[in-house]
Amino acid sequence: MSSVPPVLPDGFVVIVKRECATCQMVEPVLQAIEKGATPLTVYTQDDPTFPASVSAIHDSDLAVSWHNDIDTVPTLIKVVNGKEVERTFGWLASDWQRITDMPLLGADLPAMRPGCGSMSVDPDIVDKLRAKFTDSPVIARTVEFSEAEDEFEAMYARGWTDGFPVIPPTRERVLRMLTGTTRHPQDVIAIAPPDLVELTVEKIAINAVMAGCLPEYMPWVIAALEAVCNDEFNMHGVLATTMPVGPVIICNGPGTRAIGMNSGINAFGQGNRANNTIGRAVQLTIRNVGGGRPGEVDRATHGNPGKISFCFAEDEVGSPFTSLATERGVPLGQNAVTVFAGEGPRCVVDQLARTPEELTNSFVACLQTVHHPKLVIGFDAILTISPDHGRVYAEAGWSREKLIAELTERSLTPGAELVRGAQEMAEGIPPHLRDATLPKFRAGGILLTYAGGGAGLFSSIVAGWANGAIGSDPVTRVVGS
Amino acid sequence: MASGITILDPTNESKPATRQVLERPASVKGLTVGLLDISKPRGNVFLNRIEELLTERGAKVLRYSKPTFTKPAPVDLRQEIATQCNLVIEALAD
Numbered sequence: 001m002s003s004v005p006p007v008l009p010d011g012f013v014v015i016v017k018r019e020c021a022t023c024q025m026v027e028p029v030l031q032a033i034e035k036g037a038t039p040l041t042v043y044t045q046d047d048p049t050f051p052a053s054v055s056a057i058h059d060s061d062l063a064v065s066w067h068n069d070i071d072t073v074p075t076l077i078k079v080v081n082g083k084e085v086e087r088t089f090g091w092l093a094s095d096w097q098r099i100t101d102m103p104l105l106g107a108d109l110p111a112m113r114p115g116c117g118s119m120s121v122d123p124d125i126v127d128k129l130r131a132k133f134t135d136s137p138v139i140a141r142t143v144e145f146s147e148a149e150d151e152f153e154a155m156y157a158r159g160w161t162d163g164f165p166v167i168p169p170t171r172e173r174v175l176r177m178l179t180g181t182t183r184h185p186q187d188v189i190a191i192a193p194p195d196l197v198e199l200t201v202e203k204i205a206i207n208a209v210m211a212g213c214l215p216e217y218m219p220w221v222i223a224a225l226e227a228v229c230n231d232e233f234n235m236h237g238v239l240a241t242t243m244p245v246g247p248v249i250i251c252n253g254p255g256t257r258a259i260g261m262n263s264g265i266n267a268f269g270q271g272n273r274a275n276n277t278i279g280r281a282v283q284l285t286i287r288n289v290g291g292g293r294p295g296e297v298d299r300a301t302h303g304n305p306g307k308i309s310f311c312f313a314e315d316e317v318g319s320p321f322t323s324l325a326t327e328r329g330v331p332l333g334q335n336a337v338t339v340f341a342g343e344g345p346r347c348v349v350d351q352l353a354r355t356p357e358e359l360t361n362s363f364v365a366c367l368q369t370v371h372h373p374k375l376v377i378g379f380d381a382i383l384t385i386s387p388d389h390g391r392v393y394a395e396a397g398w399s400r401e402k403l404i405a406e407l408t409e410r411s412l413t414p415g416a417e418l419v420r421g422a423q424e425m426a427e428g429i430p431p432h433l434r435d436a437t438l439p440k441f442r443a444g445g446i447l448l449t450y451a452g453g454g455a456g457l458f459s460s461i462v463a464g465w466a467n468g469a470i471g472s473d474p475v476t477r478v479v480g481s
Numbered sequence: 482m483a484s485g486i487t488i489l490d491p492t493n494e495s496k497p498a499t500r501q502v503l504e505r506p507a508s509v510k511g512l513t514v515g516l517l518d519i520s521k522p523r524g525n526v527f528l529n530r531i532e533e534l535l536t537e538r539g540a541k542v543l544r545y546s547k548p549t550f551t552k553p554a555p556v557d558l559r560q561e562i563a564t565q566c567n568l569v570i571e572a573l574a575d
Contacts, residue, residue, distance in 0.1 A: 140489040147485040160491050168488045194553075197493040206491045237551040288491040470549045 005067035008084065011039035012100060013077040015059070015070050018050035020116035022091050023074045027051040029096065029106045036102065045073065045119040065120035066133045072115040076100075090115035127172035136175055137185050138202055155210075160288055162280065162308050166210035177205040180215025181222060182481045189222055190229030193236035195291035199225060203289045204281070211281035211309075216259050217274055219479045220337060221281045224249050224311075227339040227477040228282065229290075234472045238341045238465060239292040242299050245465040245472075246307035248342035248382065249279055250449055252325035253335030255479060256313035263315035265453030268345050268384075268460070279309030304344040312451055318387055319450035320394035327400060327448075328476040335479035340382055340447060341472040342462040350389070351457040356396040359389060360403065363459065364410045368440055370463040374418045374428040376438045380445040380474065382462040383407075386452035389459045400448055411440035442467065447474060506568070510539035515566035517554070518546035524574035531570060 012033055016023035031053050034040045041057065044050050045065060048058035059065050068077070072089040078099050079085070088095035091113040097105045120129060130136075145154045151168045155161055167173065178185055178201070185202035192199040201222065208221050228235045228247050238245055251261055262272035270276065286292045294303065316323045325336040348366045353359035363383065370381050385393070393403060415436040420428040429438070445467065452460070465471050506512060514535050518524045532542045545562055547554045562569055 138489070140491075141494050142487050143490050144487045145485040149485055151486045151488070155488075168486055169491060170486065170488055174489050192493070195493060195495065197495065202489075203491065203493070206489050210491060231552075234552060236553060241551065284491070289493045291493065466551065470551050 006064050007082055008064075008068065008077065008079045009039065009041045010079050010081065011041065013041050013043070013079055014074055015043045015045065015065055015068075015077075015118070016051065016056075016074045017045040017116070017119060018047040020073050022113045022115045023051075025109060025113060026074055026091055026106065027053060029091075029109070030054045032102065032105055033100055036100070038100070061132075062120045062125075062129060063133065065118055066129050070118040071121050073118050074115055075118070127176050130175050131172045134175060136178075138171065138174060138178070139186070140174075140202055140206060142171075159293065160210070160284075162283060162287065164308070166284070167212055169206040169209040173209045174202070174205050177209050177213065177215050177218060178202070180218035181205075183222065190226055192225075192229055192286065192290035193292065194239060194297040195289075197289060197291070199229065199285065199289050204285055207285040207288055208277075208281040211284050212273065212277040213281050214259070214273070214277075217278050217281070219481055220251060220255070220259070220274075220278050220335075221285075223335075223337045223477045223479040224278065224282045224339060225285055227337055227475040228286070230475065232473045233339055233341070233475045235286060235290070235292070236297070238472055239286070239298045241465060241471075242301045243465050244300055244302045244304040244343045245341045246304065246310065247279075247282060248306065248340045248462055249282065249311035250324055250338045250340065250382070250447070251278075251311065251313040251335075252316065252323050252330065252338070253479065254333060255335035256316075261313035263313040263451045267312045267315075267451040267453075268310070275311050275313070276309050279306075279311030282311075283307065283309060306342070306344050310342070310344075314449050315387070315451050318390070320390050320398075321385075321400040321403070321448060321450055324447060324449050325476060328474075330476060330478060336476055337479060338447070338474055338476040340380070340462070340474045341465040342382060343464075345384070345460045345462050348459045348461060349457070350459075353392065353457075356393050356398050356403075356406075359392050360406045360410060364407055364440070366461060367407070367446075368411060368413075370440070370461065372427050374422065374425060376413070376418060376429060376440050377442050377445075378466055380441060380447065380464040380467045382447040382449060382460075382464075384449045384451050384460040384462070386456055386459050387450075387454050388457045390450055404446055404448060407446060408439045408441065412437050413440075508538070509535060509568070511541075512567040513541045513543060513565060515543050515545055515562045515569040517562065517569055517571045518544070519550040519571060519573060520547050521550045521572075521574045524572040527574050528570075528572050531572075 034054050042054050043059040043064050044056040045059050075089040077084050077087040086099050093106050093111045097103050145151050152165045183201045187201045188198045190199045259274045261274045292298055314323050330336040350362040371379050415433040418429045419431050419434050516528045518528055535542050
């Protein structure tokens with residue numbers, strides 16, 4: 001699909017279009033240059049009859065403009081021995097006079113007049129030009145739908161979607177998505193479960209297009225996939241388990257604000273493009289490249305709606321606590337994702353607590369119900385504190401460490417209340433732990449985060465899957481470029 | 482016919498050859514049967530009984546177990562079963 005870049009002829013080269021008033025203004029200048037000793041070649045982008053008074057070549061496919069990075073017309077380029085030695089764009093009399101060595105060139109014109117956008121950077125066609133002219137190492141097999149096929153129906157029928165429509169991943173769109181990362185399209189990011197296939201940047205970009213991502217989300221999607229495709233996170237197990245978990249993606253760093261992620265009102269919900277499409281791109285990639293589909297390797301009894309996408313940013317600016325990423329060793333100011341095998345969020349209501357002790361007791365009571373009040377240690381959880389609840393801790397001066405320690409201490413429960421059969425419930429911990437006193441969570445088992453809208457004395461819990469070597473551990477990865 | 486839109490394949494482009502199911506043996510007598518316990522609770526109860534029934538029918542039984550039911554069997558284990566057994570039975574229990 002690529003083309004050999006056209007070689008510019010020696011002498012002066014000017015690129016113009018009729019639609020540009022500045023190009024029309026410099027027509028007498030072009031006549032003057034043409035009369036000089038140095039050859040002049042004019043390329044016209046839109047109208048082959050323009051400029052009428054000077055001979056011009058129609059850059060009909062914009063190949064000359066594209067390969068010479070023309071952003072603005074008119075552009076004047078000086079070419080010596082096939083090589084560009086100087087250029088100017090728009091009309092700046094002093095530049096044109098110096099480059100042409102014609103001190104009186106355009107003396108009757110204004111000293112300066114800005115140019116217009118080159119057709120080769122027109123947003124409506126730049127993707128097509130990139131696809132046509134870039135010698136891109138995109139190697140994915142192409143799939144051609146017939147004219148009679150509706151492409152949205154066709155993609156659903158092929159099993160490529162999560163049930164919602166996806167954006168058709170045309171070559172143009174995929175190449176545009178690839179501009180969001182400096183990684184080579186054929187870089188292998190991970191081995192994608194469950195089919196254990198090499199996951200390339202190109203395949204991620206294809207699925208990111210389908211999910212509705214913008215190119216600037218690519219580094220986040222890549223980092224999240226790096227984070228789930230390893231033995232610690234155990235994406236294969238997260239798919240295969242009958243429990244209702246999927247990858248929950250927590251984003252940290254200044255980049256979350258740069259790409260417009262939502263850490264405020266409705267942070268877990270619908271409506272924000274970055275939150276929703278980054279999570280969706282990860283899931284579509286696992287589905288399409290990894291081969292993880294519900295009813296096949298994905299055996300979830302109920303699943304949860306977050307398996308379409310569950311991705312949010314921490315409100316680091318408003319938080320009274322150090323961020324989750326900082327807690328997990330990421331240097332301040334760096335962007336990072338943390339992935340957690342989690343179910344859907346549940347609300348903790350406490351509208352009356354005014355002291356950190358009271359509020360912590362409410363959190364503990366609700367956290368004890370994670371999966372079963374009599375099962376401890378084996379599951380982790382995300383606790384997302386809202387601004388209204390966070391204020392209680394901020395005013396009391398409680399740090400992250402203090403809160404985690406208090407949650408742990410206050411959750412201690414005698415084994416006799418937890419063993420199988422106790423409280424007339426068969427479920428529970430093994431009988432040999434009857435005499436132990438146990439916290440609800442293992443060390444590091446509470447992922448404290450801060451997000452949510454500015455009103456509401458509610459926080460949120462996301463329960464996890466079996467933790468540790470038999471299940472999944474949270475994984476944090478720095479977001480690259 | 483004029484064509485419609487062309488897109489890039491989002492899948493791993495693997496086209497697995499259709500696997501042929503092995504012919505069912507007429508008898509297990511003299512064959513080595515692997516019993517793979519995936520390490521779910523009480524899987525051993527089921528497999529112990531299967532071992533009894535197979536042994537009665539003249540099969541040689543070898544027992545294996547996965548380290549955890551949450552992860553695929555390690556490559557070495559799969560290799561071991563494939564080289565040592567004619568047949569394999571995998572147990573799921575709870």
